[in-house]
Amino acid sequence: MSAVVDAIVPDMLHAQCPHVLLIEDDAKLALDVAEELGLRGFTVTMAETGPDGLDRASQGGFDVLVVDRLLPGLDGLALIEQLRRQGTRTPVLVLSALSAVDDRVSGLKAGGDDYLTKPFAMVELAARLEALLRRPIEARESMLQVGPLVMDLIERSVTRDGRSIELLPREFRLLEYLLRRPDRVLTRDMLLEDVWHYRFIPQTNLVDVHIGKLRRKVDAPGETPLIHSIRGAGFMLRIGT
Amino acid sequence: MLLQSALIFWQTTSYQIMRTDLLLSREAALITAQTRPVLDQQLRMRASDDLHLLIAGAGLFDAQHRVLNGNLQTWPEGLQPDGPVLPLVVHPTGQGPRAVRAQAVRLRNGDILVLARGLRDLEEVRQIVLRALLLCAVPGILLAVAGGAWLSHRALLRVGIMHRAIDRIMAGDLHERLPAGRERDDLDRLAGSVNRMLERLEHLLDEIKGVGDDIAHDLRTPLARVRTRLERARDAPSGVERPPGRAALLTEAVDRAIADLDQCFAVITALLRIGEIENGRRRAAFTTVAMDELVADIVDLYEPIAEARQVVLVAARCDAVHVHGDRDLLIELLANLIDNAIKFTPEGGRVEIGGVARNGEAVLHVADTGPGIAAAEREAVLGRFYRSDKSRHIAGSGLGLSLVGAIGRLHDARIAISDAGTSPLPGCRIDVTLAALTT
Numbered sequence: 001m002s003a004v005v006d007a008i009v010p011d012m013l014h015a016q017c018p019h020v021l022l023i024e025d026d027a028k029l030a031l032d033v034a035e036e037l038g039l040r041g042f043t044v045t046m047a048e049t050g051p052d053g054l055d056r057a058s059q060g061g062f063d064v065l066v067v068d069r070l071l072p073g074l075d076g077l078a079l080i081e082q083l084r085r086q087g088t089r090t091p092v093l094v095l096s097a098l099s100a101v102d103d104r105v106s107g108l109k110a111g112g113d114d115y116l117t118k119p120f121a122m123v124e125l126a127a128r129l130e131a132l133l134r135r136p137i138e139a140r141e142s143m144l145q146v147g148p149l150v151m152d153l154i155e156r157s158v159t160r161d162g163r164s165i166e167l168l169p170r171e172f173r174l175l176e177y178l179l180r181r182p183d184r185v186l187t188r189d190m191l192l193e194d195v196w197h198y199r200f201i202p203q204t205n206l207v208d209v210h211i212g213k214l215r216r217k218v219d220a221p222g223e224t225p226l227i228h229s230i231r232g233a234g235f236m237l238r239i240g241t
Numbered sequence: 242m243l244l245q246s247a248l249i250f251w252q253t254t255s256y257q258i259m260r261t262d263l264l265l266s267r268e269a270a271l272i273t274a275q276t277r278p279v280l281d282q283q284l285r286m287r288a289s290d291d292l293h294l295l296i297a298g299a300g301l302f303d304a305q306h307r308v309l310n311g312n313l314q315t316w317p318e319g320l321q322p323d324g325p326v327l328p329l330v331v332h333p334t335g336q337g338p339r340a341v342r343a344q345a346v347r348l349r350n351g352d353i354l355v356l357a358r359g360l361r362d363l364e365e366v367r368q369i370v371l372r373a374l375l376l377c378a379v380p381g382i383l384l385a386v387a388g389g390a391w392l393s394h395r396a397l398l399r400v401g402i403m404h405r406a407i408d409r410i411m412a413g414d415l416h417e418r419l420p421a422g423r424e425r426d427d428l429d430r431l432a433g434s435v436n437r438m439l440e441r442l443e444h445l446l447d448e449i450k451g452v453g454d455d456i457a458h459d460l461r462t463p464l465a466r467v468r469t470r471l472e473r474a475r476d477a478p479s480g481v482e483r484p485p486g487r488a489a490l491l492t493e494a495v496d497r498a499i500a501d502l503d504q505c506f507a508v509i510t511a512l513l514r515i516g517e518i519e520n521g522r523r524r525a526a527f528t529t530v531a532m533d534e535l536v537a538d539i540v541d542l543y544e545p546i547a548e549a550r551q552v553v554l555v556a557a558r559c560d561a562v563h564v565h566g567d568r569d570l571l572i573e574l575l576a577n578l579i580d581n582a583i584k585f586t587p588e589g590g591r592v593e594i595g596g597v598a599r600n601g602e603a604v605l606h607v608a609d610t611g612p613g614i615a616a617a618e619r620e621a622v623l624g625r626f627y628r629s630d631k632s633r634h635i636a637g638s639g640l641g642l643s644l645v646g647a648i649g650r651l652h653d654a655r656i657a658i659s660d661a662g663t664s665p666l667p668g669c670r671i672d673v674t675l676a677a678l679t680t
Contacts, residue, residue, distance in 0.1 A: 098517045102526055119513060121506075170541055196542055200573035201510060203580045203641050209545045232499060 018063040018133050019043045023053030023079070024095065025072050033066070036122040042129070050074025057083055062090055064132050066125075069096035069105065069115075077104055080113070091132040093125070117199070123233045127185045134184065144179040147239040149218065149226055151179050160218065170195075171214050178227065178237040187234035211235055242381055246374045253370045257363045261342050262326040265358050269346045272299075273354060280354075284311045298333045298341060298357035306353070313355060320355065322347040331357050399428060415443045459508050463501035470494045470501075511640040518570070518647040526567045529678060532596045532603050533559045535568070539575045540594060543583070551588040554579070557595030562603045563678040566652050574648040577641040578607040578671055585611035585669070603677040608661040608670040619658040623649070649673060 020042045024030040027048070034044040045062070047053035050071040057065055057079075065083075067076040074082075080092050094115040096105050101117060108115050114128050144151040148161040156172065158165040167175060177195050178186070188207040192198050215227045228236045272283055284299050300311030308314065312334040320327060322345045329343045341357035348354055402420055409417045418439065421432035474494035477487060536559045547554035564571075575594070582592040590610040597604050614622060623646030649656045654675045661668025 098514065106526065119510065196538070198542070198572050198576075199569045200576060201507075201514070202576060203507070204546060204584075206542065206546060206576075209549050212549075213545050231496070 017041060017043045018129070019045070019061060020064055020066060020129065021045050021047065021053065021057055021062040021090075022066045023047045023050070023057075023071060023076070024066070024068045025049065025070075026068070033122070033125065037126065037129070040126045042126075048072075050076070050079050054079050054082060057088060057090065058086060060088065060090075064129050065090055065092045066129070067092055067094050069094055069100050080108075093128055093132060095120070123185075124187050124189055127187045127190060127233060130184060131181070131190065134181075144176065146179055146182045146237055147226065149179065151176060158218075160220075160223070163220070165217050167214075167217065170210070171217065174210060174214055175218065178235075181237070183236065183238045185230050185233050185236055190234070207235075242378065242385075246378065249374060250367070250370055253366060254363065257366050258342070261358050261360070261363065262344075265326055265342065265344045265356055268358075269344055269354065269356050272356070273346050273348055277350075281310055298331045298339075298343070298355070300355045302353045302355065304351045304353065309352060311355075313357070317343055317355065317357070320345045322353045329357070333357075396428065403432060410439065415439070415446065456508065456512070460505050463504045467498045467501045470498050508640065511644060515640065515644055515647045518644070518651055526569065527565055528568065529563050530566050530568045530571055531561065531563055532598075532605065533561045535571055535575065536594055536596055536605070539572060539579060542576070543579050546580075547583050547592060550583055550586075552583050552586050553591045554583070555591060555593045557593050557606075559594075559596040560598040560603075562596070562598040564603050564652075564675040565678055566675065570648045570651065574645050574673065575605065575607070577645050578673075581641050582607050582609035582611065582669070585609065587611065587666070598677055601677055601679070603675045605673045605675070606670060608668060610661065610663045610668045611666055613660055613667040613669040614658055622646075622658070623656055645671075 018041075020037055022030055022033055022037075022044055024033065024046070025048050030046050030048070034046060037044050045056065047056050050073040052073075053065075053067065053071065054074060056062075065080075067079060069076045071079065076094055076096075080094070083090070083092075092108070092113040094105060094108055094113070096115055096117055098117045101115070105115050114132055116125060116128060142152070142154050144153065149158070150160070151158050153176070158167055158172070158175065174191070174195050177191070189199075189201075191207050191211075192200075192202070211227065211229075215225075218227055219225045224240070226237055226239065228238060230236050272280060275283060280301070284301060298311070298313045300313030301309040302316055303309055306316035308316075314332055314334060317329045317331050320329065320343055324345065326342050326344045329341055330338050331341050331343065332338050339357075339359055341359050343355060343357035346354045346356075399420070406417055406419050418436045419432040421436055422429045424430045424433045471494065474491050477490055536556060540554060540556045544554050579592060579594060586592055586609045592607065592609045594605070594607050596606070622642045646656065648654075652675055654673050657672045657674070659670050659672070661670040
């Protein structure tokens with residue numbers, strides 16, 4: 001098995017402190033989130049109501065917004081619509097109760113934003129914010145490469161140091177997703193959602209099994225591991241340890 | 242009682258009027274049969290003697306209604322000779338106007354005889370009847386009031402007993418019941434209904450309590466392990482030099498503790514999710530979902546897992562039929578079914594998934610070659626919180642089928658559990674029937 005890279009804090013510290021605006025009316029949840037994100041290297045500003053959040057967001061200066069779906073004064077989605085009309089392009093992550101997920105919420109993903117259903121793990125929130133901060137992903141390339149690993153999107157072939165790797169279609173999709181996001185923590189939920197387009201919590205280590213199969217093909221015995229498990233968070237494709 | 246009195250009064254009055262009218266007719270017949278001088282004599286007598294109290298007036302008129310004899314000064318307006326008896330007001334000589342019932346009879350010579358009979362006796366009878374009725378009414382009313390008071394007192398007593406019983410129930414004694422007797426009156430029947438409701442509530446509470454105990458147990462076991470591991474890690478001798486060394490020991494202990502805590506989170510998250518699916522009635526995300534794509538996707542997702550557990554996952558025939566539902570939740574339903582099937586199927590076994598369109602319905606099925614679910618447990622496993630004893634030792638929240646049940650209910654799906662008919666183990670087959678969309 002591959003080496004285990006420690007949690008994602010050190011990685012985040014490489015970037016400048018990203019500034020998050022957290023618009024959430026549940027004060028207890030807001031404090032928990034702020035504290036946790038603070039530990040992970042984010043600077044957090046809080047707003048409790050829709051109008052207040054809209055004011056602050058309009059002033060700019062934030063790298064990413066975390067917006068509750070149901071806010072007093074102004075609904076979270078209406079807030080985002082207003083911001084977009086004003087020309088603010090700051091990426092948004094919407095927090096929503098499962099029962100409030102509808103087409104408009106799930107449509108956020110198509111617009112480059114994201115959403116998370118409550119309850120969520122803090123590591124999930126952090127990983128998704130990081131993903132939003134690192135947008136956009138270049139989609140037009142025909143070749144993807146991370147170190148010795150090369151993927152030809154036209155030929156649909158993968159090689160590592162010239163060694164050809166045979167992949168099933170689903171393994172190819174998974175590796176393509178990893179290759180487009182090197183050096184990033186990818187949670188199990190993110191993989192399930194973006195590679196398979198599912199949003200549910202599997203009862204088994206579903207994603208681990210898929211990653212395991214892919215890893216056995218990509219990281220042959222004796223080779224330096226490229227696919228790493230991040231303890232308590234998920235997985236990462238990176239060169240070296 | 243008022244109505245009864247009014248009826249008696251009306252009956253008496255009309256009888257009296259009938260009698261008066263009959264007397265008038267007889268009298269008229271009697272008088273007209275007399276010769277003229279006798280008739281004149283009779284008329285004078287009637288007008289003067291005491292009888293005029295009863296016979297208020299008598300008069301003889303010619304054909305042109307002119308007065309010939311008697312004590313009536315004018316022809317009573319509206320009276321027709323040989324017509325019916327009419328209620329009128331007449332003006333007898335020496336008296337004020339009087340209300341009478343009068344009749345006119347034509348004599349053989351063309352003259353007209355008018356007889357009027359006063360309503361005095363009628364008034365008297367009326368007074369008597371009225372007094373009698375009032376006399377009856379007073380004890381009647383008193384009796385009714387007393388009876389009512391007694392009845393309401395009795396009812397209030399029973400309501401009071403019920404109140405006290407309800408107070409005891411509210412204080413937490415859920416075994417308490419209201420006195421319902423044999424449910425012969427409304428109050429008893431109401432008490433009976435309340436009792437049945439209480440029974441149902443008590444049953445549900447027991448169920449929840451059982452579930453609570455189960456969940457507490459499920460959380461307690463991994464938490465106790467976490468605690469033991471952490472204690473052992475803390476107390477590990479600092480001088481451990483032999484491999485793997487103290488640091489590695491600590492890391493391992495923490496890793497295992499985290500895994501146990503994750504198990505606790507899985508239980509809690511599953512519970513919250515079931516609650517949200519059941520209470521939220523999340524239908525906003527309902528769209529048209531293709532059943533064959535659903536099955537193909539889930540097979541693609543679970544094939545490696547089955548393989549890792551040395552179980553064959555087979556995609557059986559699946560018709561291209563559409564259903565109305567939440568794709569994510571339907572995938573979750575199938576994922577849980579397959580998850581369960583793979584978990585309980587021994588190595589070398591087989592799990593099959595497929596779907597057919599039948600009678601306007603889409604029937605999905607997942608079948609395995611595992612130990613199956615006992616017939617007695619089949620209904621319960623889909624309930625809100627149910628854990629078979631067997632599932633205790635298997636990883637996961639153990640609430641997979643409860644989640645399936647919740648998602649099924651949201652989609653108005655029928656879920657049937659049966660034996661798969663395999664050997665040596667009976668296997669388990671679960672059919673999920675959804676309404677198919679006509680395309």
